[in-house]
Amino acid sequence: MAAVRAPRRPAPASAAAPNLYALEDVVQPTAGEPSATTATELLPSLWRNRAFNLLWVSQCLSDAGTAMSNLALPLLVLQVTRSPAQAGLVGTISLLVSMVCRLPAGVLTDRLDRRRLMVICDAFRVTAYTALGVAILTGVASMAMIMVVVIGGAAANSLFSTAEHAAVRNLVPSEHLSDAVARNEARAYGTSLAGPPLGGLLFGLARSLPFLGNALSHLLSLAALLLIRRPMQQPREQPAQSGGAAGIEGLRFVLDNPFLRALLLIAAPLNMAFTGMIFTIVVSLQRSGNSSFAVGLASMIFGLGGLLGAIAAPTMQGRLRLPTLVLLISWTTALLMAASACVSSSMLAAVPLAAAVFLGPTANAALFGYQAAITPDHLQGRVLSMVYLAATSMGAFAPGLAGLLMAHLSAETTMLIFALIVAVAAITASFSSGIKSMGAVTLSDDVG
Structure with missing residues (x-):
């Protein structure tokens, strides 16, 4: 597999840089063993990476409570x-x-200590959810208080999510x-499946319980x-920029990088x-009397398909080159969505979409x-926030667009239009130099 095209020239081995693979997670050689073992050879599996697992567990808990x-x-x-x-x-x-x-969160994530x-x-x-739970118990919860907690x-x-995703690059080696x-x-799909039913159960027992549980x-x-x-x-070797200048630097990096430009053009329409x-599909099933x-x-x-897909993802990635994998998934998703459109009023429509x-x-x-690998650490938060903002904003418009289309067109035609949107993303991926250049995941250098 071709070497990654890092956005900057790699730093020399003698450059002062933090050790991404802290010794707390590797087995130290005993007397008589060779000392020239590389850091990669000493690395345990991801399941034995203490720092990442603690972060993962913390976000599992946060996600479940939020759901x-x-x-x-x-x-x-x-x-x-x-x-x-x-x-x-x-x-x-x-x-x-x-x-x-989202964008201010990216700037703060790159400027301040992420764990803090x-x-x-x-x-x-x-503090906020405890106060709301207590207010519900005592009967003094008001709409104003609820809005403060919501905002x-x-x-x-x-x-939190921006800082957490930006931090992963420093807790795991590039191979992981x-x-x-x-x-x-897998965590996101699992908590989205388990959190709402648990929240509904707790709310039925007592209105305060979901918030105290959160x-x-x-x-x-x-x-x-x-x-x-x-x-x-x-470590940051340069003084912090103003918010506007920091945001412009992140945007310039995204627009200058062929892969990140392609990521924006693929992730947003897919979402x-x-x-x-x-x-x-939900509206069509309801209209059809289900x-x-x-x-x-x-x-x-749908949720179960995503959860199983997340479990299978590491195995699937190891079998194909990254560009081939991205193209295969993009075109297969377009075809599966088109297949769902052919049975739009039946429960069978859920099966091809679940496969997608x-x-x-x-x-x-x-x-x-790959994005985490090629983006310097001091830009991780801003790059992530821009990509997520583009993807989530497009997703936020999707229900409104679907409702508008279904007011004038059939459910089948509406679904075919969304399949066509994915096909356009697949065409973009097929001709994108940024996707074609994807190679081995290797961390870029970061000079601060």
């Missing part, structure tokens, strides 16, 4: 205000705050980056973070198409693992 409260918040607002409109407003505001905070940022976010969320929680979630992304994908999850996450001893960023397809149970079962099939969702984690692991 519980996200399910319970609209229910709480509905009980407090008796207004479905205000209940829906909570979700909209949370999404908007997350999107607005995550600790502050968890401490805030522990503050969404901002903290954006900052794609596997680490795949495990994060506070507990962030407290445990905070404890896990404090146990990580390894630095989560490389939009998946979101739009799922929304269209039961609510059948609609819920279809949603569960199954391929998603492998694509994300390949693309974002």
